[in-house]
Amino acid sequence: xxxxxxxxxxxxxxxxxxxxxxxxxxxxxxxxxxxxxxxxxxxxxxxxxxxxxxxxxxxxxxxxxxxxxxxxxxxxxxxxxxxxxxxxxxxxxxxxxxxxxxxxxxxxxxxxxx
Amino acid sequence: xxxxxxxxxxxxxxxxxxxxxxxxxxxxxxxxxxxxxxxxxxxxxxxxxxxxxxxxxxxxxxxxxxxxxxxxxxxxxxxxxxxxxxxxxxxxxxxxxxxxxxxxxxxxxxxxxx
Numbered sequence: 001x002x003x004x005x006x007x008x009x010x011x012x013x014x015x016x017x018x019x020x021x022x023x024x025x026x027x028x029x030x031x032x033x034x035x036x037x038x039x040x041x042x043x044x045x046x047x048x049x050x051x052x053x054x055x056x057x058x059x060x061x062x063x064x065x066x067x068x069x070x071x072x073x074x075x076x077x078x079x080x081x082x083x084x085x086x087x088x089x090x091x092x093x094x095x096x097x098x099x100x101x102x103x104x105x106x107x108x109x110x111x112x113x114x
Numbered sequence: 115x116x117x118x119x120x121x122x123x124x125x126x127x128x129x130x131x132x133x134x135x136x137x138x139x140x141x142x143x144x145x146x147x148x149x150x151x152x153x154x155x156x157x158x159x160x161x162x163x164x165x166x167x168x169x170x171x172x173x174x175x176x177x178x179x180x181x182x183x184x185x186x187x188x189x190x191x192x193x194x195x196x197x198x199x200x201x202x203x204x205x206x207x208x209x210x211x212x213x214x215x216x217x218x219x220x221x222x223x224x225x226x227x228x
Contacts, residue, residue: 031214042206042218045215048214090157090158097214098213099213099216101214
């Protein structure tokens with residue numbers, strides 16, 4: 001049973017560019033959340049997708065957008081990259097929306113903006 | 115606003131010694147509380163969680179945590195640390211409403227001396 005997978009593992013982009021990160025949830029899970037983890041910090045909630053809709057959003061600008069597909073996989077898009085967007089981006093999946101549902105995290109995508 | 119504080123950024127213990135990692139939270143109602151562990155290059159793994167009931171919860175890998183409402187704390191403990199426990203530990207709080215948003219502390223890096 002595959003866990004949460006993310007691609008790519010590492011990515012280097014230039015300021016102003018756009019990036020797309022991908023996440024496949026654990027088998028049977030229908031909810032995907034995205035987190036940003038800056039170096040030396042705890043993960044920060046970006047948004048959560050359920051039934052192909054964004055259900056909740058953290059304190060991130062509109063440059064951050066996402067999508068969930070019918071197979072429950074998800075993408076995170078970041079436009080107009082800033083140096084401060086350099087971070088580990090974590091995807092978490094769960095069966096259901098609430099906090100009582102255990103979230104399984106993927107290994108993350110390390111984004112470096114130069 | 116909800117928040118989580120982990121007062122100790124870095125802790126070093128000797129192998130075989132006991133461990134306690136501190137976590138304080140700020141939340142209006144009874145929160146859902148979690149401890150996660152992150153090894154280098156890996157995603158977060160859930161160690162244990164508290165939703166309600168017995169305030170002493172047991173987790174994986176020999177960890178336990180105690181919820182103390184009066185102190186707004188949820189400290190993680192282990193009676194005897196193994197070298198493989200060296201990692202980053204995150205305390206998190208989840209809302210009791212129908213959302214999976216987790217708010218993480220800054221994390222505590224655990225180093226284990228042989």
